[in-house]
Structures are given as structure tokens and as C-alpha cells.
Amino acid sequence: MKQVKTGDDSVTYHNPKYDETYHSTSGAVEEACEKFVKPCKIEERSKEKDSIKVLDICFGLGYNSCAAIDAAECKIFITALENDEEIIHRIKEVDPQFENYSLLKELVRTKPRTHAWKLSTDQVNIKLILGDARDEIKKLKNKFDCIFLDPFSPKKCPELWTKEFMQDIYNVTAPGGILATYSCAKSVRDNLKEAGFKVEDGPCIGRKSPSTIATKQ
Ligand SMILES: C[S@@+](CC[C@H](N)C(=O)[O-])C[C@H]1O[C@@H](n2cnc3c(N)ncnc32)[C@H](O)[C@@H]1O
Incomplete structure (x- = not known):
């Protein structure tokens, strides 16, 4: 996979598939920070x-998770x-300007025992x-306060933008919970609404159109 330098000097990858x-x-x-962590407050x-x-x-290189860790003042x-697994191992090759990215490097340093990597400190549990x-998602027992929904685009990865998947997300969202996603496609917003979310415009960052914020009331 080819590394790509982005407009704020941080690095991402291009996925050929x-x-x-x-x-x-x-x-x-x-x-x-701006499309996921700030809208989720x-x-x-x-x-x-x-x-x-x-x-x-859609953890990928873990940038959304790490921005959340940097922003959180509680556990x-x-x-x-x-x-x-390939993108997870690429975490070792990048150094984005987050305070706590070393935690993610530590998380993926060793092979997972089962099909999950785990790390726990006083402040963070991943x-x-x-x-x-x-x-x-169907196996999760917790209800979540904040959800980052970050698949590849609806055109390229339609299976993660369906009404059924939005319903599964809604079921694991805590009352008052907030979902943030970069897409503002009508079909995405319609599926979020049908699942039960209240949908609003998120911020416009790096383009003219807004992202989407969905709340469970
Ligand atoms: C846009 S990238 C996410 C970037 C990521 N949030 C980050 O900060 O690096 C989309 C991710 O979705 C993952 N993905 C695609 N289909 C998936 C699926 N069915 N289940 C879980 N992850 C999937 C891809 O491997 C990719 O890492």
C-alpha cells in the first residue's frame, strides 16, 4: 500500500482494492479531530x-480512537x-501528531491471543x-456514548451503510449517544433516520459539504 501525505502533514495510505x-x-x-471527536463532544x-x-x-490506523483518547479527561x-490485519500492522510505520499514539503502537506490538488486541491503563481501555x-456488532454487550462510523465510501463499501447495519448500531447506542460520520449522502442519512436516529449536519471540513451527526434520543 502506498503512503500518502495529507494537507496537515499527517500520513495516510491508499487502499488499492x-x-x-x-x-x-x-x-x-x-x-x-474535527469530523469525529469534536462532533461526538x-x-x-x-x-x-x-x-x-x-x-x-472501521479502526484502520486508529486515528479516530487516538484523537478520542487525547481529548478525553475521564477514563x-x-x-x-x-x-x-494489514492496516493494523501499518500503525508501526506512521507517527501522526497525537499525544497518545504510542499506546496504539503498544496495543498492536504483539499478536492477539484470540481475535482481539487489548490494552488497559488507568485512563484507557482498548x-x-x-x-x-x-x-x-451483533455480539457487543455494551451501550456506547459515542460512535465513529468511518467505512470507505458508500459507493465502494455499501455493506457498511445499510439500514440493517444502522439498526445494529442504534441497538448498541446509549440513550443520548452520538454517532459521527463523514458522509452526508441522502441514502446514508435516510438509513440512519429509519434506524431511529435524529440526523443533523456536522461540520464542513476540507470540502463544501457537511459531515453527519446522528443522535439517539
Ligand atoms: C476509511 S478506512 C478507516 C480509517 C480509520 N478510521 C483510521 O483512522 O485510520 C475504512 C476501514 O474499514 C475497514 N473495513 C472495510 N470493510 C470492513 C468490514 N466489513 N468490517 C470491518 N472493517 C472493515 C477497512 O479495512 C478500513 O480500515
Whole structure:
């Protein structure tokens, strides 16, 4: 896979199978912070709670999870789903400008015992599950305060934008929970609404169109 330098100097990769990059080329770290972590209000929520639970769907290089760790002021529990071991191993090759990226390098340093990597500190608990998000989400027992939905585009990866998958996400979202995604496609928003989410515009970062914020009321 080819490395690509993005507009904020952070690095991403180009995936040849999907013919897409893992992040916006306008800025990979910026995208994680501005399109995912800020709309989910991780910092604000972490000031009001003892702990916060995050579901990172499509972990990739873990930029969204790491931006969440950097922003959280309370204990953060992250469950992450990813089906491609190759991108997980690329974490060792990149050094994005996050305070806590060394934690993710530590997480994936050794082979997972089962199909999950786990790491726990006083502040952070991460479980990275290797498998198809559509199957793994059905096995989750927790309800999550914040959800990052970051698949490749609806055109290239339609299976992770379906009404059925949105319903499975809704079922593991805590009341008041917030989902953030970069897409503002009508079909995506319709599926989120049909699953039960209230849908609003997210910020416009690196392009004219907004991202999407979905809330479970
Ligand atoms: C746009 S990238 C995510 C980038 C990531 N959030 C990051 O910060 O690096 C999409 C990711 O979805 C993963 N993916 C594709 N299909 C999947 C599936 N069915 N289940 C789980 N992950 C999948 C890809 O391997 C890829 O890592």
C-alpha cells in the first residue's frame, strides 16, 4: 500500500482494492479531530462523567480512537472493529501528531491471543476486534456514548451503510449517544433516520459539504 501525505502533514495510505485513501487528503489528523471527536463532544462529555464508552467502527490506523483518547479527561473505554490485519500492522510505520499514539503502537506490538488486541491503563481501555463489523456488532454487550462510523465510501463499501447495519448500531447506542460520520449522502442519512436516529449536519471540513451527526434520543 502506498503512503500518502495529507494537507496537515499527517500520513495516510491508499487502499488499492477500494481505490480510496483511509482519510481525507485535506488532513488525516484534522479529519479525526474535527469530523469525529469534536462532533461526538468527547471532551465536554468526559468532564461530566467518570467514564465514557466509544465504539470505533472501521479502526484502520486508529486515528479516530487516538484523537478520542487525547481529548478525553475521564477514563475512556474503546471498542474498535476492523477486518483487515494489514492496516493494523501499518500503525508501526506512521507517527501522526497525537499525544497518545504510542499506546496504539503498544496495543498492536504483539499478536492477539484470540481475535482481539487489548490494552488497559488507568485512563484507557482498548479492545480492538479483528472481524467483519456486521458480525461483530451483533455480539457487543455494551451501550456506547459515542460512535465513529468511518467505512470507505458508500459507493465502494455499501455493506457498511445499510439500514440493517444502522439498526445494529442504534441497538448498541446509549440513550443520548452520538454517532459521527463523514458522509452526508441522502441514502446514508435516510438509513440512519429509519434506524431511529435524529440526523443533523456536522461540520464542513476540507470540502463544501457537511459531515453527519446522528443522535439517539
Ligand atoms: C476509511 S478506512 C478507516 C480509517 C480509520 N478510521 C483510521 O483512522 O485510520 C475504512 C476501514 O474499514 C475497514 N473495513 C472495510 N470493510 C470492513 C468490514 N466489513 N468490517 C470491518 N472493517 C472493515 C477497512 O479495512 C478500513 O480500515
